[in-house]
Amino acid sequence: MSGIAIITEACIGTKDRACVDVCPVQCIYEFDPVTSVLFSEVEAGNGVIENSHAPNPDAVAIFGDTLLYVNVDECTSCTACYQPDICPVGAIYSEEKVPDGTPGASYNAEDTSKGHDHTFFIQLSRDVFAD
Numbered sequence: 680m681s682g683i684a685i686i687t688e689a690c691i692g693t694k695d696r697a698c699v700d701v702c703p704v705q706c707i708y709e710f711d712p713v714t715s716v717l718f719s720e721v722e723a724g725n726g727v728i729e730n731s732h733a734p735n736p737d738a739v740a741i742f743g744d745t746l747l748y749v750n751v752d753e754c755t756s757c758t759a760c761y762q763p764d765i766c767p768v769g770a771i772y773s774e775e776k777v778p779d780g781t782p783g784a785s786y787n788a789e790d791t792s793k794g795h796d797h798t799f800f801i802q803l804s805r806d807v808f809a810d
């Protein structure tokens with residue numbers, strides 16, 4: 680499906696959850712290193728768990744709880760989270776538009792990691808939720 684959201688490098692260390700606030704299907708997850716579970720909440724910040732997954736340990740170990748992860752199998756491509764006014768650091772792209780760092784690659788205006796190859800995060804998004 681086109682339009683699946685991918686969270687990339689700039690979220691690392693920012694993780695303000697603004698994208699969580701606009702996702703209608705609670706498919707943006709946080710990793711809890713204490714319980715080793717990926718979870719999303721019914722409403723952002725209310726602590727009531729809507730969905731949870733056991734992460735692939737090797738994949739989640741790369742960045743742990745420093746950024747959020749979209750479950751691409753649950754994302755409906757609604758586009759809400761990657762509208763320009765949502766992520767303060769421009770970290771979210773639709774899968775087809777994740778920039779690869781080559782000359783001419785197009786970055787979000789607010790992306791604090793402009794120029795980097797973000798395509799790693801496409802596979803990471805899948806690997807984190809893989810059995």
Ligand code: SF4
Nearest residue numbers: 690694695696698766
């Ligand atoms: S809005 Fe951007 S920085 Fe904030 S949690 Fe989502 S991807 Fe990360």
Ligand code: SF4
Nearest residue numbers: 702754755757758760
């Ligand atoms: S595109 Fe829509 S459904 Fe997918 S993660 Fe973003 S807000 Fe959620």
